[in-house]
Amino acid sequence: MLPADVQxxxxxxxxxxxxxxxxxxxxxxxxxxxLAEARVGGTAQELDxxxxxxxxxxxxxxxxxxxxxxxxxxxxxxxxERPLEPRAVREVLFAAATDVRSGGVWSRExxxxxxxxxxxxxxxxxERCLLLDLPGExxxxxxxxxxxxxxxxxxINLALVQGLLRRARTVRVVAHGNARDLVRHARLQGLLCVAxxxxxxxxxxxxxxxALFRHTTLYGRAQASLLPRLPWCDxxxxxxxxxxxxxxxxxRLGPADPAFPSAPPRRFxxxxxxxxxxxxxxxxxxxxxxxxxxxxxxDGVLLFPDFALFxxxxxxxxxxxxxxxxxxxxxxxxxxxxxxxxxxxxxxxxVDERLNCGTEGLPEGVSVVPFQRRLKxxxxxxxxEGRAPLPDTPPVSLGLTHFFVDWAGRKPPGDxxxxxxxxxxxxxxxxxxxxxxxxxxxxxxxxxxALSARGRDHWAPRLAAVREARVAxxxxxxxxxxGPAFQGLLRVDAWRVPVVDVDLAPDAHSVxxxxx
Amino acid sequence: xxxxxxGTWVVEPGDPSLAEGLPGVMWDPRTRCHRAPAWxxxxxxxxxxxSGVDTHADRRPGPELRTYQQRALDAWNGAGRRGVVVxxxxxxxxxxxxxxxxxxxxxxxxxxxxxxxxxxxRRALLDGGLPDVGQLADGVKDLRRVTVATTAAARIHGxxxxxxxxLLVVDEAHHHAGRDETLELYAAxxxxxxxxxxxEEPEQVARLRQLVGDVVARVTVDELAGxxxxxxxxxxxxxxxxxxxxxxYAAEVAAFRSAYRSWWASxxxxxxxxxxxxxxxxxxxxxxxxxxxxxxxxxxWFEAKxxxxxxxxxxxxxxxxxxxxxxxxxxYAIARRHLLAPLTCDIGRAERDAVLTRFASGELRAxxxxxxxxxxxxxxxxxxxxxxxxxxxxxxxxxxIGRVLRPHEGxxxxxxxxxxxxxxxxxxxxxxxxxxxxx
Numbered sequence: 010m011l012p013a014d015v016q017x018x019x020x021x022x023x024x025x026x027x028x029x030x031x032x033x034x035x036x037x038x039x040x041x042x043x044l045a046e047a048r049v050g051g052t053a054q055e056l057d058x059x060x061x062x063x064x065x066x067x068x069x070x071x072x073x074x075x076x077x078x079x080x081x082x083x084x085x086x087x088x089x090e091r092p093l094e095p096r097a098v099r100e101v102l103f104a105a106a107t108d109v110r111s112g113g114v115w116s117r118e119x120x121x122x123x124x125x126x127x128x129x130x131x132x133x134x135x136e137r138c139l140l141l142d143l144p145g146e147x148x149x150x151x152x153x154x155x156x157x158x159x160x161x162x163x164x165i166n167l168a169l170v171q172g173l174l175r176r177a178r179t180v181r182v183v184a185h186g187n188a189r190d191l192v193r194h195a196r197l198q199g200l201l202c203v204a205x206x207x208x209x210x211x212x213x214x215x216x217x218x219x220a221l222f223r224h225t226t227l228y229g230r231a232q233a234s235l236l237p238r239l240p241w242c243d244x245x246x247x248x249x250x251x252x253x254x255x256x257x258x259x260x261r262l263g264p265a266d267p268a269f270p271s272a273p274p275r276r277f278x279x280x281x282x283x284x285x286x287x288x289x290x291x292x293x294x295x296x297x298x299x300x301x302x303x304x305x306x307x308d309g310v311l312l313f314p315d316f317a318l319f320x321x322x323x324x325x326x327x328x329x330x331x332x333x334x335x336x337x338x339x340x341x342x343x344x345x346x347x348x349x350x351x352x353x354x355x356x357x358x359x360v361d362e363r364l365n366c367g368t369e370g371l372p373e374g375v376s377v378v379p380f381q382r383r384l385k386x387x388x389x390x391x392x393x394e395g396r397a398p399l400p401d402t403p404p405v406s407l408g409l410t411h412f413f414v415d416w417a418g419r420k421p422p423g424d425x426x427x428x429x430x431x432x433x434x435x436x437x438x439x440x441x442x443x444x445x446x447x448x449x450x451x452x453x454x455x456x457x458x459a460l461s462a463r464g465r466d467h468w469a470p471r472l473a474a475v476r477e478a479r480v481a482x483x484x485x486x487x488x489x490x491x492g493p494a495f496q497g498l499l500r501v502d503a504w505r506v507p508v509v510d511v512d513l514a515p516d517a518h519s520v521x522x523x524x525x
Numbered sequence: 526x527x528x529x530x531x532g533t534w535v536v537e538p539g540d541p542s543l544a545e546g547l548p549g550v551m552w553d554p555r556t557r558c559h560r561a562p563a564w565x566x567x568x569x570x571x572x573x574x575x576s577g578v579d580t581h582a583d584r585r586p587g588p589e590l591r592t593y594q595q596r597a598l599d600a601w602n603g604a605g606r607r608g609v610v611v612x613x614x615x616x617x618x619x620x621x622x623x624x625x626x627x628x629x630x631x632x633x634x635x636x637x638x639x640x641x642x643x644x645x646x647r648r649a650l651l652d653g654g655l656p657d658v659g660q661l662a663d664g665v666k667d668l669r670r671v672t673v674a675t676t677a678a679a680r681i682h683g684x685x686x687x688x689x690x691x692l693l694v695v696d697e698a699h700h701h702a703g704r705d706e707t708l709e710l711y712a713a714x715x716x717x718x719x720x721x722x723x724x725e726e727p728e729q730v731a732r733l734r735q736l737v738g739d740v741v742a743r744v745t746v747d748e749l750a751g752x753x754x755x756x757x758x759x760x761x762x763x764x765x766x767x768x769x770x771x772x773x774y775a776a777e778v779a780a781f782r783s784a785y786r787s788w789w790a791s792x793x794x795x796x797x798x799x800x801x802x803x804x805x806x807x808x809x810x811x812x813x814x815x816x817x818x819x820x821x822x823x824x825x826w827f828e829a830k831x832x833x834x835x836x837x838x839x840x841x842x843x844x845x846x847x848x849x850x851x852x853x854x855x856x857y858a859i860a861r862r863h864l865l866a867p868l869t870c871d872i873g874r875a876e877r878d879a880v881l882t883r884f885a886s887g888e889l890r891a892x893x894x895x896x897x898x899x900x901x902x903x904x905x906x907x908x909x910x911x912x913x914x915x916x917x918x919x920x921x922x923x924x925x926i927g928r929v930l931r932p933h934e935g936x937x938x939x940x941x942x943x944x945x946x947x948x949x950x951x952x953x954x955x956x957x958x959x960x961x962x963x964x
Contacts, residue, residue, distance in 0.1 A: 014805055070808075096876055099866065104883070106864035107890050110842045115835070120864050140857055143871050199531050199684050203555045214555070218533040218684075219709070221553050222562055227532075227680075227706055254802070343528055 010171035010233055015078050017071035018173065025173060025251060025260040029267055030072055030165050035158035037068040038076060042155050045080055053086040054145035072165075079165045083155060086147035093130055093138040101127050102135060166267040171236050173260050175229030177249040179216040182235070185244040188213060192313045194238055198231035204313075206474075210244075224252045240264065281384060282315060282332065289318075289386035296390065297321050314356070318393060326398035330389060332359045333377075338370070341377065355398045359384055406481065407441075407450075407509040411464030415491055417457075417504040429457050430483065430505035437480045439509060441472055448472070450509060458507055477512035484508060527569060527577040531684040532710040534561045538573055547572060563687045564736060566712035567607075578712050579632060580691045583670070587627025588653045591753060594621045597742035601625065601717060608741030609698055609718035609733060614927020615754050616744060618719040619646065622694045623653035625717050626671060633692040635673045636707065638700050641877065641897060646673045646696070663874075676700065676707050683710025691715055698737055699920065702729035708736040721927060722920035746923070746930065746961065754930040755908075757938035761954065763946045764829035774948060777820040784813030824945040825851040825915055826858060837911055837941055838863060838891060844908045845884060848893040849925045851915025859893045859913075868894040896921075898928055905931035912942045914950055919960035926961065 017028035030038070044063055048056040060077045068076070102124040109120045121132040128135060140146060156164065174180060184191055188204070188211035195202045195215050203214040215235065217228035232249070239245045239262075247262040289298050299317040314329035333341070341360065348356045359378040360371065371379060378384070378392050420426050429452055440451050441460075448465045450458040460468060488502045528535040536550050536559040544550050549565035552558075561569055570576050590598065594617050597610045606629065612618045626633045635646055643662045650658045650671060659669030661678040668686070687710045695701060698718030701708050708716075718737035724730055750756050766774060788803060788810070789795055804810030838846060850856045853869045860867040866880050866889055877897075883889045885906050898904065910929045912922070929938040944950045 014802065071806075099876075100879075102864060103866045103889055107888065110838065111890070113842065115839055115842075117862075117864060136861075139861065140867075143857070201555050216555065218531045218553075218560065219562060219706075221533075221551055221555070221560055222549075225706055227710075 011168045016172050025258045030162035037065045038158035040065050049149050053147045056149045075165050085150045087150045089148045091138045091141045092134050095138050095142040098138045171233035174233040176251045178224050180232050180249045181214045183210050183212050183246045184242045185210045187242040200231050285384045328393050329356045357392050413459045413461045416459040418499045421500045433483050439478050481508045481510045529688040532563050563712045564709050567714035582630030584630035585627040585654045587624040593744050600741040604741045606715040607738035611723050611743040613746040614721045615930040619649045631691040633671045634690040635694040636679045637696045643673050680707040687711045702733040755932050755936045755938045759940045761942045762833050774820050774823050777816040781813050781816040824948050826855040830943045841909050845906045846891040846909040847907045848911045850895050850913050853895050856893045856895045865891045865893045868897045910940045919957045922957035
């Protein structure tokens, strides 16, 4: 990433506008790459001097500085071939020089001659190899070709925004998909993450514990490390509050901005998790495992478990598994108390005994699965035994007060809706769908009910959070139950109205906090 | 209750309303709890009557101390085991700290500025009777009751290990008087800072007070010279740039000053850091910086200085000589020309240790270094220091001189300063000498 004094950007109304490299810069980037390529085989010092003094035609000064900085990091610097080992030369030569000088008459040539004799080499070789292992003497080499101007520009842009993120106080990301990978990564980096579910996306705010008190650069690297993972979300918007010379400004990034994605997120965050999954599949085929289960909201907290375990014969009963990183006994006690309040027995915590940062061992009376090096599926399943699964979120009843109860009654007797309603049974799946100004309840073969204005106000913002909707019962409504003002609008004397149970994801408007 | 969380404390007093008034405690809306930075532990644990750091003591006698060292340790103990001890280079700061650790018996983290100093500190602690000394540096993570760590390693591991030690010993404590945040990550209620050159700017003094404590003991070079430090002579050798170089120097300085004055007239923050930051953003500024750098480069090393150095080396061919330079490039140029062993950050640790051992035995009699020998590295046999120029401030100047002040029977140290007449070096050296006299 680029250090602060090399970053190029401008401020516009409190917003940071990065000085992106664009296709217009490719020609001079090509010249710069050619300059570096021409120095391959030369000394690192020669390359550094060439880059320091090079004035490339058409290259904007500040972009050129960024490019030089990134390019320096792309070349290798290898020790040159030498007939004598420099350290051995120094050991012999400096001792010889001390002897010569102590004799009262200093002669550099005499010192070199004596050292050459001892080393069985020529004085020229001795002199040449004296400091040949220093960084400046290394030879410029390429283990892989230099990038193209297109790739170099992308790398520079990434280095620029990573450098800016290093100066951020907080980083907010609206992630569509792959939120869990970001949360996991943030947790591993020691960041705090506040997560808020908003429809199909998750808003994540990253910061460090000490950032509460003042701006600090302690978390800069950790925050910058989020950036290459963002392009693996389906969509993302990033907004970072950066502190620049004492003033705050906002950096905004989206998928359209040039970014250089990292390798895709691994299927498992570690070999440990992969081994656990394989062990379970091999030895306990009656159990299934979900990697990256959806976050669980509990007690005002959004929890991101590593796995969900379920018995294949009863897949809705789940136990969540979390593998704890570094821990202290106090941390474990607090965590387990919280999980106990929030998630009951359905959360299994696995603790690597080697990652204890405290001075005591596992606290007494805490129910965890300890392991060293390998987490065995049998140990986790033994912990599951006898524990109630995670409480399932009870369904919400979409009651008659949310329905436009006369909707079917206003249809003529031959309207297909009556036949649909007559064939509806409890347990049948339905959907809540927005149709223009209406929210309709629809069975497979068409609409069966409409929501009232009150129902629309309540359910329209929550439609994306509906996981499942089923008919709980079908009631029959009589003409006499409708008010006198509406009698003239009714076309039948009796009609059916479904009562629907809705399985809802956590409340879209609640603010939840992802604890460490 | 105090719960450790990544360099901070989560504060949960019995009555939540009490938390708001506690020092350093803030409500954290992110995690819906009260939180305080790690370094506030001492105050919070006293007010809340709870502990989060193990202060169990395993006392040992430790090394014997000289009278002034014992006075310094007594003063530190009297100040509640928090404070900065100022001793000149060669005055035995490490020994004093080892005694503090051994006699307090507390778990301790010794924070040293560079990896060069890790092994000397470990040896000093082991020689002082501490049985088990760990190390956090150079990729080694060996945690023990007493551990030596570089500042960089302490910073990286602070969020995890910050509640593990009761005592923080901070070598070259003046480095932590600025923006460095490392000490904030540690809860250690007891802190000992060591330095030969404490900060003087009020902001830095306040910062060090906050993170370590006040200066509790101060001893100057002159108080110890001739008794516990070797007596020394300071000799200035003036040299002249060749006429063409002198003219080029004058032109560069004039150009720089002109640009600097223009910037200074409208700058709000007139610090050098602020100038550097602004200068790189404009063509004029970059040109001014280039002129400044070229002028410094011009006087750093040239033929006349080389001639004087050759004279000194010849006159002291049987003495142990340390040559200090502005930067590595000059150090290597001298190494090549005079065949002196260079000690720089590029030289590996094994070779560095071997060179220092050979210097101590007399097999090598002269070393050249830019910065590596400035702080902490023990070269007790050194008698002559040649300052070729480029000391980064009075602090470095004093530290360099200190390298040759270790007492030895019959030793009188010699410090030779090479000063280019008619340049900034003249004023620089005057400032440094005044600072040396003031202690």
